[in-house]
Amino acid sequence: MKYSYNKLVELSKTKKTVEELSKLFLTRAFEVEGVEPFKHHLENVVIGSVLEVELHPNADKLKITRVDTGDMVRQIVCGAPNVDKGQKVAVALPGAKLPGNIEIKETEIRGEVSQGMICSERELGFGEGHTGILVLPDDAPIGTSFAEYSGLSDSILDLKILPDRGADALSYRGLAREIGALEGRNLSFENEPLGEYPENPIGIDIASEKCSRYAGFLFENVQQRTSPLPLQSFLLRNDVRSISAPVDITNFFLLEYGQPMHAFDADRIEGKIIVRQARAGESLQLLSGDAISLDVEDLVIADEKKVLALAGVMGGMSSAITEKTTRVFLEIALFDAVSIRRTSVRHHLSTDASYRYERGLDAHTLSDTFALSLKLFGEYCGATVAGFTDVYPSPLQPKTIVFPYGLPEKMLGVPVEKNFIQSCLEAFGCEVKAEKESFVVTVPTRRIDLEDEWNLVEEIGRTFGYENISITAPKFELSLPEENQAKRFERKMKEYLSSAGFDEIMTYSFYGASDAEKYSLDLNNHLTLINPLSPELSLLRPSVLLTALIKAKDNFRYFDSFQYFEYGSAYVRDKKTFVNEEKQLALVVTDAKNDNPFAFLKGKVVSLLDFAHQKNVSFEAVAQKESIWHPSRSAHILSNGKVIGTIGEISPRVLTKFGVKRRIVCALFPAKDLASSFASVVEAQPLPKFPYAVRDISLTFPRNVTVGEVEQLLRETGAPLLKHFELFDVYEQGEEKSLAFHLSFGADDRTLSSEEMDSVFDRIVALANEQFEARLKL
C-alpha cells in the first residue's frame, strides 16, 4: 500500500524525515518496499494573480491576460470562458512539462505573445474539470510553487502492511497511531458525536449473521460537484481518480479510516434495504459491467425487489450513482471476513473494499466516520440529511488479556522493565492495570490482531527494538541426535555415485500428459494437479526416471556421452492412503562409442550394489511388451532372490516418440529396497593360507544358452574347490557361442594336487555336455 508522507506527518505530528520514518517502519513495524518522491510533473507551475483581461484582437474565443507570477507580470493568451480579473490561478511557465508530456513554451498565438498557460484541473493532472481554468482561493500566495501549495510535493512510502493488521494499519489514521506509539505517544483522534436524526425512511433489515453492523444515511439535494482541491490532491497522491464529490468522499474514508462505504442512488431502491444471503438463481450486473451468477453463500445487499450489490465487494449497476443522482443512500457497514473472502475468490473480484473486509474490520472505527461523513456531504455536495439508522444488534466488547510481568523477558531473552511494558502498551492504546503478578490489558477493538499474551510480547519486542536484544547461546543438555538412516543412506549413495562418475540432476516432480502418453502410461494412475502452471506440469511423476530421462534429450545437444542420476521422490496414487510417496534412484547413461551400454551400466550397478552391501546379486531378463523398457535388453535386478530394481535400455518405441535416436540405458531402484542391507556389517574372512591355481576353460554352447545359466552350473558343480571364476571371452558364430572362463581352484587346508583339479574340471565339462550339449573347445 502506498502512503503519502505529508498526510502521515499531518496526522501523526511526527518530526521525522521521510528517511527516518522509513527506517522506523522497517525496523519496528512494516517492510518498506520503496520510498519515492510523488511524480506530479508540475515543476515550473506557480500561483499567479490575474491583473487584467482583454479580448484577443484576432480571435473571438481567446482572451489576453496579464498575470503576476511573483517574478514578473506576464502576458498570457487564455481560451477559458471563466477567466476573470482578480482570480488566483495556476500558471505553467515556459519550461514546464505538464502531465501527459505537454511542454509549455513562450509562443505567439494569432499574433499575440503568450508567456505561459493558465491551467485547468485536467491539465494539472487531477480531476476531470476542463471546461475552465482552476480558480484558487483568494489567499493563495502569488509566486509559490503550485505543487507545494496543493500538497503534491510529497513523498510516497510503499509499505507492506502485514495480513493481520488490516483492521487498523490499512488506513492513514491507523498508521499515524502506529507512528505515535513507536515514538512513545498514544495518539487519539477526537471524533465529533453525531447529533439526533430521524430514522432513515429507507428501512434496514439485517437478515444474515454475516453482517454485524449496518448504518445508513439518506442524503437529499446531493449535488454532483467536483471535490475541493485538497481532497483531489489527496486522492491523486493515492492513485485514486477523482470522480465527483459523493464518490470522492467514500474513497476518502476508505483511505483515511480504512472503512469502506458505498453510495447507492436512493431513487433506485425499492422498499427497504435487506442484507441477506443470495438466493439460488439470482444474478447481478456489477459496476464494472460484468454480470455474475450469485451463489447462495454470497452475501448481498438487496431491496424488496432485487439484488443491489455484492456486499463488501462491489456495487451493482442498477443502483449506481450517476450525474443525475440527487438522493444518496450511504452504506457504512461491517461484514464477515470469511464470507467476503470466499465471495471475492469465488467471483475473482478483488477490490479495495474486499481487501479490507477479508482481513477483518473494527465496528468502532466504523462509527468514528458518522459525524464527518455527514459534514462532508453537506460541505462538498450541499446535501441535507433525511434520516440515519444504525443497526448494531450485539455491540463488540474489548478483549482483556492477563499478561504476566515476566513473559516478555522470558520470550525475548533480555531484561524488560515493568514500566517499559506498561508505557509501551498504553502507547498502542491499551488500558493497562497492574495486579500482583500480571498486567490486565484491555485492547482497543481496532487491534483485532492482539488476541493473547504472545501477541503483546511482539508489541513489546518490536518497540524495544530487536537490534537491542543481545545474542545469547542457548543452553541445553548434550544428547546424541536420533539418526536418520534414510537421509544418511541417500547422502552415501550420492557421494558414491559422484565418485563413480555420475552427475547429479534434479527435475520437477511434475510432468505432462503428452509425455505420459509417449511412455504409454495410463493417465488414470497418476495424481493430478487441479491448478497446474501449464498442461506440461499437470501430473505428479509416478517414477523419478520419467522426468530424469527426458533431460537426456536436451543434453544430447551438447554431449555425446553422459551418465547422470536423480535421487528424488515419486508419487503413486494409492487406494487406501491416497498417495504412496517413495524416494527412488534413477540412473541414466548413454555412450556414443559403445553399442552395448547395458554392459557398461551393469558393471556400474554391480559395484553400486556391492557398496550398498547387497548380497547374491543376480539379473533376470524381463520381457514386458507395454513397458518403457526394451523388451530384449532389460532385466530385473535381484538380491537374495528378491527384486530390488530394474536395469535396461529404454525401448526404442518410447525413444522414437521423444525424437531420440541413440541408445539410452537406465536403472531404477526404490531407495528403501536399495538400502535394505546397508546396515549389515561386513564379516572379515581370513586370507587363504594355500595358493589358488588358475586354469582356463572354453566351452561351446548352443546360442540360446545364457551366461547366467552357465555360471550357475559352474557354481553348483565347482563347489567347494572352485573358488572363483571369471568370463574373459565370448565368441559367437552361427548357432553357437563359445564362453571362456578363468577358473581359480583352491582349498583352505592344503595345496590342491593337479588330480583334484582335473576331477572338478572334468565334472564341469561332463555336466555342461549333459545339460546344454556343450563341448570342450580345444
Added chain:
Amino acid sequence: MSQEKIKQIEKEGMASLQAVQTIADLELWEIKYLGRKSELNDILKGLKGLTPEEKKIIGPLGNTVKQSLFRAFGETKEILLEKSIDWEAERIDVTAPGVPSLRGHLHPVTQVEHEIEDIFSEMGFVIADGPEIETEHYNFDVLNIPADHPARDMQDTFWIASSGEEEKYLPRTQTSPMQVRYMETHTPPLHVIVPGRVFRNESTDASHEHTFHQFECLMVGDDISVANFKWMAETFFSRFFGKKIDIRLRPSFFPFTEPSFEFDISCTLCDAKGCAVCKQSGWLELGGAGMVNQKVFESAGYLRGKYQGFAWGFGATRLAMMKYKITDIRLFMSGDLRFIRQF
C-alpha cells in the same frame, strides 16, 4: 696365512670389479667373490677348525672384507644399471592429456544441503524429513492458517485433484508441516532441522521457481528465546559463509509464529558497506523466523504456555545462489549438465 689370503682376495676382487662392464659379468663376479661357494665364504666356513687366537683375527677380518666387497658390488651394480637404460628412448610427453577418468558432480543444492546438515549435526540437531505431498491439515490447519484466511495468499498453492477423499492433498508449500509431525512424536527439549523440496504455484523467471529447496530449523525447550535465535542464526551463517555475519530481525507476520520476524544477514559481498547486490542497504533478506505460536504447540498436543522456542526457515536454493553467484534460479531444475558440471 689365511690373513694374507683374505687380503689377497680383497685386492683381486676390487681390481676385477673395476673391469666389469656388463650386468652379466657382474653376476659372474658376484658368484666368484660373494657366492656360497666363493673362496672367502670357504674361509669363513672353516673358522671353527681354527684356534681361538686365530678365530679372533680371521673372523672379524673376513667379515669386514665381505662387507666392503658387498658394498663395492652394490655401487657397481647401480652404475651399470644406470648405464644400461636409454633415457632418451624412455622419454614421454608429459604435457599430453591423461586417460580420461570421469568425475561426477553433485548438484549445488545437494552440496549446500550437506554443508548445512553438517553444521547443525555438529550442534546436535536431528535431521528429519517429511512427505512432499502433504495434507491440508499439516500444511495449513495445524500451523494456524485456517481455510479462508488471507494468510493463505502468502503461499500460492498447487492442489491435487481428489476423488472424493475428505482430506485435501497438496505438494507442500513449506517444510513447516514437519514441525507438528515431529512434535507429535517427540517431547521437548528438541532441536531438529528439516531440509526439503517445496512447491509454490507461481510463474518462473530468473528469480522465481515453482519448485525449490527450503530449510527449516526448530528448537523448543523451557526457555528458548529470541536472543537464542539470534545466536543460532549468527553462528550458522558465520560458519556457512566462513566469516562474521550479523543478523537483523524485522517485524513480520506468520500465522505459526508469534512474535514473527523477517531476518536479514549482513551482505556477504560488501560486508555491510553497501553494494549493488544488497541495493546499497548492507543487508540481504534471507528468510522468516519467529517464536513458535502456542496454537501450533497445542496442535501438536503440548500444553499452552508450557514450552517455548523458535522456528526459522530459508531457501537452500537461495543460499546456493548466493554461494555460487548463480543468477538464474531456473538452472537448478533444468537438468542441464553444462550447469551441473561446474560444481
